Amino acid sequence: MSSSKIKAASNASIAEAARLLADGQLVGVPTETVYGLAADATNPVAVRKIFQAKGRPANNPLIIHVDSPESARRWVHVDHPRWLADQWQRAAAFWPGPLTVVVPRSADVVDEVTAGAPTVAVRVPSHPVMRSLLAACEFPIAAPSANPSNYVSPTCAEHVRQGLGDEVAMILDGGECECGLESTIIRLQRDGVELLRPGGISVEQLQDAFGSVKLAQRAGKDDTVESKVGNNAPERSGPLEAMPAPGMLAKHYSPAKPLRVVAAWQAEEVDPSRVARIVFAPLPDCEAARFGWYRSLSRTGDLNEVAQHLFTAIRQADATECSLIVIDQCDRSGIGRAIMDRIDRASA
Ligand code: TXA
Ligand code: MG
Secondary structure, three states, X not given: OHHHHEEEOOHHHHHHHHHHHHOOOOEEEOOOXXXXXXXXXXXXXXXXXXXXXXXXXXXXXXXXXXXOHHHHHHHEOOOOOHHHHHHHXXXXXXXOOOEEEEEEEOOOOOHHHHOXXXXXXXXXXXXXXXXXHHHHOOOOEEOOEOOOOOOOOOOOHHHHHHHHOOOOOEEEEOOOOOOOOOOEEEEEEOXXXXXXXXXXXXXHHHXXXXXXXXXOOOXXXXXXXXXXXXXXXXXXXXXXXXXXXXXXXXXXXXXXXXXXXXXXXXXXXXXXXHEEEEEOOOOOHHHHOOOOEEEEOOOOOOHXXXXXXXXXXXXXXXXXXXXXXXXXXXXXXXXXXXXXXXXXXHHO
16 A cells, blocks of 8 residues: 555656645655655645644644755844854754754744744755755745654654555655654754754754753643744644743653663563563673564664664564563763653653
């Protein structure tokens, strides 16, 4: 059925994807971080389809993807004050790449994208297929991760098919994502930036570029809010309010099975033969053999490889007969911060 929707990236399939998007349809697209569920960001009807397809609350805004910092200008207000123009320049130096920037929006952005918030999240992706697609489109692309709401993000075309195959007109196959974790999200501030979600660009890189990085507090499930907005949320009755830093919900990206970091796992509680064990570097064979299922994310413990393969392994572990997923831990520095952030959320 929907497997025929996966098309290897080529000039012809990219042109077809651009046509489908222009026609108001949804397309699964590769980026260097994770796969996105794409729609024409200027078409409110198409954007609403994203929320329906994912089962995503209407007050959780979307990122818009553009092909250059220059083409972002129409959608953002970053010329004044002076500090904002300066911070925007610094952020743009990370593009194309896995950095998303939250800035004041222009009136041209459709309300469905921002969930009515006064800000918009923008990024210039680096994946060559996504870049060709953006070049072929006359509009920016709104795209959240292409997973049903609250499940693990997809890092290959097949993951998109499994989760949303019936919802998309086509899935553009650009291979396995290079980062494997979603983009870093920052909000620009006079004295530096606020980190809303750790990702492919590390806090250390941000510190070098911006001087100061404020680590935002993670919101709880029902936390409130910085802005009132006026669109209709089908799931809610009261007035809709945009989430504070919506990417920061504690529980997110979760597999169906419980997941625990290795330090928190008591072998007495769950027999190793019932455990799906994910490690960052190989265990000795005799030790690995104790587990019901076992996967090593890197031969050498390289954290970039761990990040790249993490979501695939969590999906695979989730599909086993085991009753618990137990996973390694690492220091929260460099890409390790984003890895542990996703593991924390998956185990919340
Ligand atoms: O790597 C990525 O960022 C991927 C690829 C497809 O680009 N996209 C992605 O989108 O992860 P999504 O929707 O799954 O996560 C974006 C996060 C959401 O948690 C959303 O709440 C937050 O960005 N966000 C979007 N607009 C925002 C805004 N104006 N202010 C604060 N947070 C915002
Ligand atoms: Mg997501």
